Amino acid sequence: MRAALFYFSGTGNTWRTANLYAARLQRSGWGTEVVAVESALRSGLMPDRDCLGVGFPVYAFGPPRVVDRFLHMLPSGKGRLAFVWAVAGGIVGGATAIVCDRLEAYGYRVVHERAYVVPENVHWSWSKPAVAARAKERAWSRIEGLVARAADELAAGRVRRARPGHVRRGLMSGGMWRWYMRSGAHAGRYIGVTAACRPCGLCAAACPTSAMPSIPLEHRVGSECTFCLRCASICPRQAVTVRLLPGITSILHRHLEPGYGDDVPKAMSMASERRT
Structure with a gap:
C-alpha cells in the first residue's frame, strides 16, 4: 500500500503528527510520502497513491482556508482510500467531518478519522522553561501512542469514524467555520x-x-x-x-x-x- 500524507501546519504540531503517521505506517510495510499542502498547491502536482491522508490544525472548529483550497483541487478519488486527522488545542467540533464530507464528495472512501488535542506551542510560554519542557514531553508521549494506534488500525483495515452530533457540527463547525471562511x-x-x-x-x-x-x-x-x-x-x-x-x-x-x-x-x- 502506498500513501500520500498531505498536511498543513502553523508552528509544527500537525507536521509532527504527519511524520509520526508516516513512520508507523512504514513499519507495517506501507510506502509513505509526506507533503505540505502549500507545496501541492504551488506545484499543482498530486502524487498518485493508493491512499490519501489529510492532516490539519483546527481553525474556528473547521479546516484552515488553505486546506479548503487544497481539497477543491483534488482529482476524483475513484474509490481510493482516505484518512483524516486534525490537531487542536481544545474543542475540535466537527472539523474532521467537514473534510471527510469533502473527500467523499470527490469519490474517496474515508476509512479512518481521528482528532488529537495538542496544547498549542504558544501554550508552553506560560510556564517556566524546564516545567514546560517536561509537560510537553509527557503530552507528546501520550500523543505518539495514540497516533501509533491509529496508524496500526489503518494498516489493519479497521474502519474508524467519529461523527459529531448536530450541535457540534451545526453551531460550531457550521456557524463559526462559515464566519471564519467569509471573514x-x-x-x-x-x-x-x-x-x-x-x-x-x-x-x-x-x-x-x-x-x-x-x-x-x-x-x-x-x-x-x-x-x-x-x-x-x-x-x-x-x-x-x-x-x-x-x-x-x-x-x-x-x-x-x-x-x-x-x-x-x-x-x-x-x-x-x-x-x-
Whole structure:
C-alpha cells in the first residue's frame, strides 16, 4: 500500500503528527510520502497513491482556508482510500467531518478519522522553561501512542469514524467555520510589521498562501492570508505583530516545533538556523 500524507501546519504540531503517521505506517510495510499542502498547491502536482491522508490544525472548529483550497483541487478519488486527522488545542467540533464530507464528495472512501488535542506551542510560554519542557514531553508521549494506534488500525483495515452530533457540527463547525471562511479575506489586516523589520524575505517565503509581501513594510498583507501566524513565528527580529493578540509575537518566536521545516518552504529551516 502506498500513501500520500498531505498536511498543513502553523508552528509544527500537525507536521509532527504527519511524520509520526508516516513512520508507523512504514513499519507495517506501507510506502509513505509526506507533503505540505502549500507545496501541492504551488506545484499543482498530486502524487498518485493508493491512499490519501489529510492532516490539519483546527481553525474556528473547521479546516484552515488553505486546506479548503487544497481539497477543491483534488482529482476524483475513484474509490481510493482516505484518512483524516486534525490537531487542536481544545474543542475540535466537527472539523474532521467537514473534510471527510469533502473527500467523499470527490469519490474517496474515508476509512479512518481521528482528532488529537495538542496544547498549542504558544501554550508552553506560560510556564517556566524546564516545567514546560517536561509537560510537553509527557503530552507528546501520550500523543505518539495514540497516533501509533491509529496508524496500526489503518494498516489493519479497521474502519474508524467519529461523527459529531448536530450541535457540534451545526453551531460550531457550521456557524463559526462559515464566519471564519467569509471573514478570512480580511485576516491580513490584523498582521502588522514594525520598524524593526530588515526585509530578509523569510516571512514571505514561509507564507503558505503568498499573502505576505517580500517587503512587508511597504505593502499590506494580501487577502489570501489564512491567519496561521507562521510569519510572526519565523521572524528573527520579532517584527511581525498580531494586532488582535498584543504581546504574542515574542511568544510565537520561541515556540516553533523543533525540527519543523523539513517539508515546508526553505525559509523555515533558515529561520531556525538564525535563531540558534
